[in-house]
Amino acid sequence: RKEVEQDPGPFNVPEGATVAFNCTYSNSASQSFFWYRQDCRKEPKLLMSVYSSGNEDGRFTAQLNRASQYISLLIRDSKLSDSATYLCVVIGNAGGTSYGKLTFGQGTILTVHP
Amino acid sequence: DAGVTQSPTHLIKTRGQQVTLRCSPKSGHDTVSWYQQALGQGPQFIFQYYEEEERQRGNFPDRFSGHQFPNYSSELNVNALLLGDSALYLCASSLGPPDEQFFGPGTRLTVL
Numbered sequence: 001r002k003e004v005e006q007d008p009g010p011f012n013v014p015e016g017a018t019v020a021f022n023c024t025y026s027n028s029a030s031q032s033f034f035w036y037r038q039d040c041r042k043e044p045k046l047l048m049s050v051y052s053s054g055n056e057d058g059r060f061t062a063q064l065n066r067a068s069q070y071i072s073l074l075i076r077d078s079k080l081s082d083s084a085t086y087l088c089v090v091i092g093n094a095g096g097t098s099y100g101k102l103t104f105g106q107g108t109i110l111t112v113h114p
Numbered sequence: 115d116a117g118v119t120q121s122p123t124h125l126i127k128t129r130g131q132q133v134t135l136r137c138s139p140k141s142g143h144d145t146v147s148w149y150q151q152a153l154g155q156g157p158q159f160i161f162q163y164y165e166e167e168e169r170q171r172g173n174f175p176d177r178f179s180g181h182q183f184p185n186y187s188s189e190l191n192v193n194a195l196l197l198g199d200s201a202l203y204l205c206a207s208s209l210g211p212p213d214e215q216f217f218g219p220g221t222r223l224t225v226l
Contacts, residue, residue: 104156
């Protein structure tokens with residue numbers, strides 16, 4: 001089983017749509033969680049951190065469910081510029097073998113069309 | 115304030131050759147991590163350097179080695195290149211406990 005699993009998509013949605021991505025992780029001791037965005041042939045860039053209480057940044061909302069080891073990202077009112085690959089990322093706990101390294105999911109491809 | 119820089123941007127090698135990739139971290143950062151990203155996949159952790167020592171290592175063979183210099187810059191070396199080593203190699207830097215890592219633009223390696 002992969003440490004971090006995502007539905008690779010692709011997701012094709014019209015402008016203005018709401019789209020949700022899901023991610024599961026296998027290590028229950030994982031400490032930190034993030035969503036990164038990667039444009040075609042570019043480096044990944046941090047989109048937002050994910051907390052158990054949930055967090056929102058404009059049109060983007062991230063949620064963490066530790067009991068189910070599940071992370072989600074919701075994008076409302078999709079824009080053409082949201083087209084990218086969205087990567088779910090997990091960091092292991094301090095003192096563990098995964099501490100400090102980012103473990104990425106495969107990435108979910110989103111295409112927003114006019 | 116310069117971000118993470120990597121060189122070269124592109125590289126073509128043949129099987130069996132050796133390659134060295136270079137990374138300069140973001141100003142003020144002391145930790146450098148290297149990742150390999152194959153086409154259509156998420157980045158895979160290779161190793162991480164802090165205080166000039168390898169602190170963490172992923173599931174990569176010994177053909178992959180690295181170094182960190184006193185100025186915190188880093189090199190990734192790959193020996194006896196295989197076709198499967200063709201990928202985008204990403205360097206990320208951070209300060210201390212690396213929760214937030216900043217990525218460089220990557221080096222795209224093609225092995226023929």
